[in-house]
Amino acid sequence: MNKNKKILIFILAFLHLVAVEFIRGLSGDFGPYFGTGIFSYRPESLIVFVACLIMLGRFFDQAVLKDKGRVIISVCLGILLGFCSVWGQYVLYETTLFDESSKVLTAFFMSGLFSVFTIPLVSEIIGLLNKISGSLYDWSEDSDRKRRPLYFVLISLVTFITYIPLFLYVWPMNFFGDSYDELLAQLIGRRTTHHTVIHGLMLRKFYELGLKMGAPEKGMQLMTLLQMALLALSIGVFMLYVYDRGFSKKVRITLFALCVINPVNGYYAVTAEKGTMGIALALIGMTYLMRFLDALDKDEPAKNKIVSAAVFVIASSLGCLFRNNMVYALFLGGLIIALLRKGAKQKIIVFLTVLLLFGSYTAENNLLIKAEGSITADKYRETLPLPIMCLARVYILHGDEMDPALKETILAYIPENAMGEYVISISDGVKAQANEELFKQDMSTFIKIFIKCGLKYPGDYIDQFAWLTYGYWNPYDAFTMGSTTPYVVKPLPEEFADVKNTDLIPALDGLFGAVYYETGRFRIPLISWFYRCTLYVWSVIFLLVAGLVRKSRRMISLAAVPFFYLVTVFAGPLCQFRYVYFNVLTFPLILLAIAEGYGKARGNAEK
Known part of the structure; x- marks a missing residue:
């Protein structure tokens, strides 16, 4: 590397720190990023500077610059990340970005300086993907058909067991957000489609079952166990697909660890959130959608195609009953997938399958509304x-x-x-x-x-x-609107028996409080990132951009549904972590699609 390039890299890295200190300074005396001044009292400034120097040096390497796809993806996502990082601070601390022209110019300038770090960062991620792409598959061993049932049961069982301690901590269920209002509306007979009909019906039925058993919490306990089981089974279904595709043990262990270690999955497994069961069903549906696409690509027997398509339609349509906006994501994403198929026959088959899904959901939802007498009020x-x-x-x-x-x-x-x-x-x-x-x-x-x-x-x-x-x-956000909702216990009106929460393992209060419910969870290294919406949102954007640049039909197809789900969420009433739980649960699937897009799919001829 010549002297001029080294000087340029040093200047760019230094200017990046100017941008970092500037956006931190926007928070003022009371913000979480208070403190200004280059290389002030924060040692992380020096760490960021050194990291920026190293990554810029690697980015300006001729071998990297010759990879046009890598450069395009890095620049596009890096600039977007840089802008969102700066804009996010303006939104939070300045309320608006567009009231002064000077503010707009400053923001865009600082975004460019912030991108000095994010562009080579994305490039490093792509470099890592290029390195691991050759070891995604274990070509020496085929999945043993006899071991498949045992593998599925073992994965599902281990996942279920990991939820049990938290279940005992919140026994019988964590009511949070509008779950309490949903149950109360059911008990007083005020049934509308404001909340999903099927989830309200389940809350009421399990509450009534509990009353027959002597206490409503006994019924809610069964509902929580059912929810835990369904979530565990969905992860088992996904991991079985990974096993069948011949991915290496390292890949399987990594993906399963992400499913189990992620505290958000445990949080929602024991929480009365209407989307949890639906999203578990959606993961099953997405997995069988991939099986269906694989069957079409490899021209497998008609039986395999029919079974995969049927499970996709049934699981997804049932899932949409719990989270209504998911049906739009599946329909629009399905149309994109159909358009990307090779040949008119495959396009028609996928389109008809998606149409069947939409029709099934519509019929099921209308039947539920009619049976429950729910009013469509808003x-x-x-x-x-x-x-x-x-x-x-x-x-x-x-x-x-x-x-x-x-x-x-x-x-x-x-x-x-x-x-x-x-x-x-x-x-x-x-x-x-x-x-x-x-x-x-x-x-x-x-x-x-x-x-x-x-x-x-x-x-x-x-x-x-x-x-x-x-x-x-906004990559900086964790403390405001992007977090999960704390542990909530609300009493019902006097005429109804309360669902009494009991901590059955008080010895672990400190651990569960710190990891799941207190704001300190945002300060736990690495684990805290699981509580940030940005991790899941940007992974989908990365998959989509990479698919477009690499012209990979498969990458774009697998990004389509999660992307359109985000579109429905972005058009929603506010930012809530629970709205993106679909992206949380499908996060390992997205990572698999990204990694696979940089390698050769087994038995797949797509380039």
């Missing part, structure tokens, strides 16, 4: 939280300068009292009072004024979107 408000919040923000900030007719139209959809409930980071207060009937009668006018205001005030729309999704894409 379909449009629940579907449009982001547009509603964008219009509310524009009205609040610019209402005085608006045309009276436009103001009147906005207030018809979002009444004045709803505007008073506006909080930039959560849409619940505003959307709850939006005019559901008017949305139902005249959606076209709402769309027109939404587009009109967006064209005039794009900065406010972007700021609103950023606040509702902040915890998903």
Whole structure:
């Protein structure tokens, strides 16, 4: 490496520290990143500087620069990561990025300097993938058909056992978020589609079963055990697929360890979250989708194709009953997969399979609604939280300068009292009072004024979107909206018997509190990253970008469903960790797809 290049690398690494200190300084005296000044009292500044020097030196190596695909992926994702890191700090501490032109220019400049670190970082990840791609498969041994059942049972059993200590800690179940409200609504007979019908039905039935057994917690205990078993079985199904594909023991052990070590899986295994069972079923569905695609690629017997497609449709449609937005991700992702298949015949087969999935879910959901007599009270408000919040923000900030007719139209959809409930980071207060009937009668006018205001005030729309999704894409976030919800115990009204939580292993209170429920879990090295939405969001983006650059049909296909699931989440009412649990549980699958994309798939002729 010549002298000029070394000087350039030193300058770039130093300027990166300027950006780091700048975005830390945005937090002010009370923020978690307080403290400014290059090489101040923080030893990590020197560590970051040295790491940046090393990675830049490796990135500017001729062998790396000749790999155009690696450079393109590194630059695209690195710049995006850099921008999100800086923008995230502006969102959190400055409320807006677009109120001053000087602020915008500064932010983009600092984003570029921050990318000096993130670009070579992504390149290092790709370099690691290139190194391990040759050892993904164990070509010397085929999966023993006789050992398959034992392997599946063993994986599922070990996974289930890992959940038991936490189950005893929260016995019989951790009610958190709106789980309490969901159960209460069922008990008083206020049944709507605001919560998924099937999960509310299960809560009520297991509660009633517990009453018959002498205490409601006995019924909820059975529901938790069922949930734990289903989650463990889904991981067993996925690991069996990994085993059947002939991946090496190192790969299998790594993926299984990720499933078991990740504390988030244990957290949701014992929590009354409506998405847990559905997402476990979705993992089964995704696994059999991969089996189905493999069967099509290898032209396996029709029996294999039919069985894989059937399990995919059944498991996925049932999963969507628990987490409704998943059906849109599966449908849109399925369409992309169909378009990427080779030959008209395969395209039609996959398209019809996806259509069958959508039809099955629709029929099952309608039957449940009819059987339960559930009322669809807020379909449009629940579907449009982001547009509603964008219009509310524009009205609040610019209402005085608006045309009276436009103001009147906005207030018809979002009444004045709803505007008073506006909080930039959560849409619940505003959307709850939006005019559901008017949305139902005249959606076209709402769309027109939404587009009109967006064209005039794009900065406010972007700021609103950023606040509702902040915890998903900002790598710095862990303490605000991106975390899981703590352990919650709520009493029911006096006329209903309480579900009493009992800690059956008090000796481990300190451990479980630290790892699962207290804010200190965000400071545990490595483990804390499992609690960050960004780990799962950026892994999907990485898979998609890598697939596009490498022109890999398989990588894009496996990224399609998780990506469209994120699209539905980003259009949601606020940032909550539980909304991305689908991405948490499928994280090993995404990693497998990334690693496989850099190697040769066994028996797969795709280049």
